Amino acid sequence: MFQTFDATTRPSDGPPRLAALRARLAEQGLTGFLVPRADRHQGEYVAPCDERLSWLTGFTGSAGFAAVLPEVAGVFIDGRYRVQVKAQVDLAAFTPVPWPETGLADWLIAQAPEGARIGFDPWLHTVKEIAALEKALAARGLALVPVEENPVDAIWPDRPAEPAEPIVAHPLQFAGEESAAKRARLGAELRAEGCGAAVLTLPDSVCWLLNIRGADIARNPIARVNAVLEASGKVDLFCNPAQAAGLDLGADVTVLPRESFAAALAELGGRVRIDPESASQAVASLLSGKAEAVHGADPCLLPKAQKNAAELQGMRDAHLRDAVAMVRFLAWLDDAAQGGTLTEISVVEKLEGFRREANELREISFDTISGAGPNGAIVHYRVTHETNRSVSPGELLLVDSGGQYLDGTTDITRTVTVGPPPEGAAEAFTRVLQGMIAVSRLRWPRGRAGRDLEAVARYPLWLAGQDYDHGTGHGVGAYLSVHEGPARLSRISEIPLEPGMILSNEPGYYREGAWGIRIENLVVVEPAPALAGADDREMLSFETLTWVPIDRHLILPGMLSPGERDWLDSYHAEVWARVGPRVRGEVRDWLRQATAPL
Template sequence: MFQRFEATTRPADGPPRLADLRRQMAAAGLDGFMVPRADAHQGEYVAPRDERLAWLTGFTGSAGFAVALRDRAGVFIDGRYRVQVRAQVDPAHFTPVPWPETKLAAWLREALPGGGVVGFDPWLHTFEQIDKLLEELAGSGVGLCESDNLIDRIWDDQPGPPLGPVVPYPAALAGEEHAAKRGRIAAELRAAGQKAAVLTLPDSIAWLLNVRGSDIARNPVPHAFAILHDDGRVTLFADPAKCDAALAAHLGAEVTLRPPVAFDAALRSLPGPVRLDKASAPIALAGLLNEAGVEIRWGADPCLLPKARKTPAEIAGTTEAHLRDGAAVVEFLSWLDATVPTARLTEIDVATELEVCRRATNALRDISFDTIAGSGPNGAIVHYRVTRDTNRDLAPGDLLLIDSGGQYIDGTTDITRTVAIGDVGHEEKLCFTRVLQGMIAISRARWPRGLSGRDLEALARYPLWLAGQDYDHGTGHGVGAYLSVHEGPQRLSRSSEVALEPGMILSNEPGYYREGAFGIRLENLIVVQEAPALPGGDDRAMLCFGTLTYVPIDRRLILADMLSAEERAWLDAYHAQVRDRIAPRVSEAARVWLGRATAPL
């Protein structure tokens, strides 16, 4: 199925919906209600049933939340969505709030000076979120109250829960049988004196059991809950309509399938202690366990780090997926350069053709997220999604930012390239070259074991900082192996304290955005590796990054004199590798284009 391009992003009856919500708040004795962009599994992407934030406000970004009070409503968004939110929400009814610069607790204190009660759905908020908010609200007179979901009361045509089939994933691609994974994680529980762990993240469950699903668009994961016991047995709670005999045979006797309605009772009957992740588990689960007297031991989801450390089979698979995907992107870029001088092209044309090129591989399962194809000022919207209303013609002098990816059975890809449409200005080239320098700095980094993404991220920003510039998003996120395109816990971010380890896959994507003018981002996926020893180096373990993405970087936008000798050498070597690895996989026309695009500086 091809990406859909909707006619509008703002519901026409947004204000009546807010009025209906306020009537429900009054009936429940609430002064406010929190509406997150989250489901019970706390994934970044949600099913249509859980698009409550978009349904109420019109904002379609992948992160954010709203709080409706009796006299005002705020939509809280981070730096990626400052431009987008103003285009999508009705300012007469919803006020964009810069977050996290403005804390929710501070906003509530100011908005409810006499105190009040704010409701929330305990299945859509984590213990960590609510506990922190309560701490920050202490002494304010503002309290929080668990509530059923007031949006669900008024959303008359709310879609039903997704029922995508759960299917086995080959152990040859996973690199490990699920019995071995279960045994390994169970041993960790026993060592910690824990009888079980409750798993709520769909990608953790998919990884642990070597299964995949289709409940979330672009992400091959199932909606399910699971309990992993300390003897390696698992109880999987999933709708029976998703599960067939082939799945049962794959899971075997040590994995029991139960319907979701049995989940609450199973939790209450667990012997403690039980591990629960306060950062991802709904606070409702803590309530159920506490009511039953089951001891909770807070701890990270035990699948997070093992899932992030890719096996050799997963790295081999994702390497092949990136070469296949790189060839598709090269075919697209060759087509783009050949078509721009002679035909009218729009952003939708760009996104559609890129997906055509990926589908021509006959291996694409889905795109890994809705393609970002932003030209000119639309490129400055970090997570721009073109619609029929915003669709823009490519014009001479534009920068075109294309962020896209594919889901293949052997790997997940994510690549961004910014390209010139005709002749672009000197200022755009200056900014592009600084972004490129940041990308190269991360690509060339070496560091002692034990450092996290927080310790490295400044390398990507430094060339921009020297010019008084910066960008309002992290430099890199983790990426799954035919799983979620955004995967934790590893990140290249100021807030990431997770040590980088061999096998972790991350994006490397610095950028620069000038509102109303242009946007620039460059992105390769990289994998953490053991760094080879260097002559004269210390006798200590060092790590480095290996590159997975092989697609040319637009040489027309590079001011070569700004690059150091080492940066030029890296770029020329990278382009030589792109040419050598991709040329045998593309058409003759694309091969000719590739030769020009990868010529040495």
């Protein structure tokens, strides 16, 4: 599926849809309603039928939510989307709310009338979210009211149908472990804590556990499925049965209709583990009849994040293949951009073409971010025909992209200058590079989490009074979701980093209305090499997976320390050694220059 560039909604669509929603709420006796960007599975990416937030407001970011009241409708966005939201919503109808600086409960308490009844769809909010919100609102006399029918769905006349794409087996050579072995291992964990089953609602968890993949969510090889894992290792898989036609999952996996999931939950007994951070409130309510819900992490999260040897090798192979496409693209871009005829869309199309030429790309891993000049300052910018901008000399171009291959998932960002860089850009770029290098060179004692590490990426920017409003890195799946929990390089991540975890390393800096800078490599946690004179504590470090040149035209060598220069020269030498033999002619000549020592 090639990337498209049409806007799904426009700011002018918002006011009449908002008016229709308010009328519907009045009919249901509700004061307000919560509209998350979520589906029943609580994954980051959703199918078109679940794009309620985008349909209502026009905001298309991958995180956020709306709270609709009679006189005000707040759209809650984090630092990644402060610029984007202002361009996508009708600001006379919707009020952007900085989140998490402003909490939903505090906002509702300040904005909602006394005795307000705030509706919510219990399938679209997690157990943890609703528990915290109910506690805060009840103290102020506001009530949360679960609804059986989502009022947004009721006013959405052309809502897309739910996807039901075929489910396929993921080859063992890439999965690295039989599903039966995974199920036995996790079943033993459940037995050890006295649980008879666990409810799995995250599609990538189920796909990892059963060694299956799907195509229900664009750019993500996952199926929108639920499962119940028994302590015996048996699994009930809930999906459209036609999706699993011809799929041999073994005698211990039973395929059941998707619509029977709720009834099956109501019949479960004994102690059943659910993850309050990903299981919906509806799941907890359905279990309350016969079962005792035991709160605990999704048992698949950590083992899925800690890639095995086969998955790691697949990721290395996929990144090297992807590097060839990226190098060909950058060589082309370096020449073609000088003419001033390129646009953001033509850049996206050319890059996707290079990735597809090897005939091994299954899909891009997310809609390519191609931001020229001021559009680069929109962190998760998605170009449309309406916003398409020329790539002009004297501006920066930020390209964040990736590929889904059968053996791995890639994600890479490179920022390049077209001609001489704009004022201040080279200095900022070099500081971002220093932060990326600092993370790449890190060694740390085992047991540390992302929150303990990520400040090193910001330190060079902080010294200059600068920063960025997104995390430094996210987890990445192995031919799964490009954004994968639970580990992150983020000030809010408390998950200790363990060998085999793959993370992005992507500091940035953004000057609104002018340009944006981000440099991103993927790295994998590994035991740190021994050092002479070190004590005997266990240390970890990062292995780099991404091998693509960094634009030397934007680097001010005098700002780099000797150690940073050595790292960069060594990195570029490795890029040349790994990718050089795989390219020819003018591309090889370009790569030789792009990887020359500073």
